[in-house]
Amino acid sequence: MQIYTALVATCASLIGLFDSGEWSCLKGEMEGFHKGRVSYVMSLVWTAVAWQTTSVGVVGLIFAVSSLFSNVISTLSLPIVPIFAVIFFHNKMGGVKVVSLLMAPWGFASYIYLSKLP
Template sequence: MKIYTAFVATLASLVGLFASGEWKTLEGEMHMFSPGKVSYVMTVLWTAISWQIASVGVVGLIFVVSSLFSNVISTLALPIIPVFAVIFFHDKMDGIKIIAMLIAIWGFISYGYQLYVDDKKSRKTSSSVEENS
């Protein structure tokens, strides 16, 4: 299923790229990339490969462990990605990225807290059922 979804997304992206005429600016974008043409191609190539590996890994987590654990790992990865972009690609950390990172961290903490509350409630319910029987 993941392969079909990725294939459709790739086709939609390519249709959008050619329909909008953006494909004409790709060569200029590559020339303006300060580290050079090879670095531009390698960045695009390895970004695509790493996203495919991440997608297969998430699906693997669903099959091997659970979809819940897969969602936890995906949610945890959201605030880490901008930090890696700053470290490895020397990207600038501006206000929008900081706000997005804080919201992602807040979402992860809220998710973990809700799991804690649900677990505490289910333990309380199961212990009261055991006492009644």
């Protein structure tokens, strides 16, 4: 089931890429990447591998424990990604990132609070 979701998302992305004409800009974007073409391609490849690993892990959590636990772990791990991006990739910590970092725990706390109501 997870494979079909990823396949549909990939097809939709590729159709949008070619339909909009953005594919012609990819070469320039790759050459303009400040760390080089190989780093650009490796960033794309390892991002795809990481997302597939995450998807398999989430499905594994659903089978091993429960979908509730899987959603809890996914929600709690959301703020970790921007923090790692700031540390490892030296991204700037702007207002949008701060708000998104605060919204994930807030959403989790709201879920816990609302689940306790009768």
